[in-house]
Amino acid sequence: MQRIGFVVFPGFQVMSLAAASVFEFANITLEKTAYRISHVSEQGGMIASSLGMAMQTEPFARKRFDTLLVCGGTGVPETTPGLVEFVRRSARHTRRVAAICTGAFILGEAGLLDGRRATTHWMLARELQQRLPKVKVEDDRIFIIDGDIWTSAGMSAGIDLALAMVEKDHGADVAHRVAQQLVVYHRRAGGQSQFSALLELEPKSDRIQSALSYARSHLQSELSVEELAAVANLSPRQFSRSFRAETGQSPAKAIEHLRVEAARLMMEQSRHPVEVVARETGFADRERMRRAFVRAFGQPPQAIRRLASAVA
Structure with missing residues (x-):
């Protein structure tokens, strides 16, 4: 069983959590608990989203995950030293760390994107590049995998990223069946353009x-x-x-x-x-x-x- 941690913060965008449904339906498809989902925040407790909805979370503490996904916000997220340090520390013992949409700014502040390729929502890609000159920001990608660091474009691209994770873990057939159950297009390629x-x-x-x-x-x-x-x-x-x-x-x-x-x-x-x-x-x-x-x-x-x- 793989532990998946979704990192949220005050003002996170709820659509980031749509990626969690991919892992939920992977469990249903596989007829076993292949993934266990946790939602974590710096202090734990109820965390309000940008929409005003709040969700119950667990505190960071010393939790360890196989996969850590940092949620995004409607703009550049406001970080705290505790949030940045947790992400930085987690990367040392986590198989893969991912950011959905503007969560890439948090990965960047933690130093995890230096010397790597990354993407984020196209509207904020230029700002990400300005803030992180050591990163090669590609604003026209659905998601990018660079070693153990994954980044995705706008919120819906987090679903494509999660499907790609399931495909790597359990094969293309499982990912395809999950996509069918979610009634989404079977995983857009990472290199596909964000633009239409x-x-x-x-x-x-x-x-x-x-x-x-x-x-x-x-x-x-x-x-x-x-x-x-x-x-x-x-x-x-x-x-x-x-x-x-x-x-x-x-x-x-x-x-x-x-x-x-x-x-x-x-x-x-x-x-x-x-x-x-x-x-x-x-x-x-x-x-x-x-x-x-x-x-x-x-x-x-x-x-x-x-x-x-x-x-x-």
């Missing part, structure tokens, strides 16, 4: 939203302006004008972003040849897809795949 092309576009009208949803479901099609305009029930000229006004991009550029996002996901999570990925995501050939990847990410598809394999 559809989220970045944020169209305001239902017509443009419908056209984008159609495009994402039909990436193998040509997706001409005429085709998308018909979905939106607009003339091609009206559609192009409305699309740019709502998204700040031309339809062609937006479609390329959707294709690149889908292709990157396939490169990270499958072993399909580049030619197959290019065909499935609507690029005419691998060279066109390569040029799109270089424009979007500064590196070709094969480099994205190697990086995903290295951090997953």
Whole structure:
């Protein structure tokens, strides 16, 4: 049995604890207590979250864990010497230490990220890098494993991180069944981007939203302006004008972003040849897809795949 400790502090974000459900359902799947969960804080007792909800915790004392997960907050967490020292001390005898979202700031203050690669929520990645110049902060990763230190992006990425832990402990089949029970996508690759092309576009009208949803479901099609305009029930000229006004991009550029996002996901999570990925995501050939990847990410598809394999 492995002891899992979730470190909370006043103002922690409750969604950090969603990762605990992964270990709970791993126990259910395995039909045994493979993981025992504890919630700990510096003084113990009731600890209020950023939402105002409070939870009962145990004091740090001299507790030892197989895995220590430091929760995040809605911003940079306020630390205490006791909290930082507990995390630092725990790392000496804990198999793996992890941070969910902005919990990375606590790991960094404890000196655990020096000389390592790490990630956090993209909105605070720059601040993390400024505070911790010895750390290589990567703001476009779902989670990163660097030796025995694990860090994840925004709160929901903690679920992906926990699923990856279960996969390493008990195999891919168990992690897959846990993901199915939680009704989540089976573990996003660690190297997957935090960003979403559809989220970045944020169209305001239902017509443009419908056209984008159609495009994402039909990436193998040509997706001409005429085709998308018909979905939106607009003339091609009206559609192009409305699309740019709502998204700040031309339809062609937006479609390329959707294709690149889908292709990157396939490169990270499958072993399909580049030619197959290019065909499935609507690029005419691998060279066109390569040029799109270089424009979007500064590196070709094969480099994205190697990086995903290295951090997953």
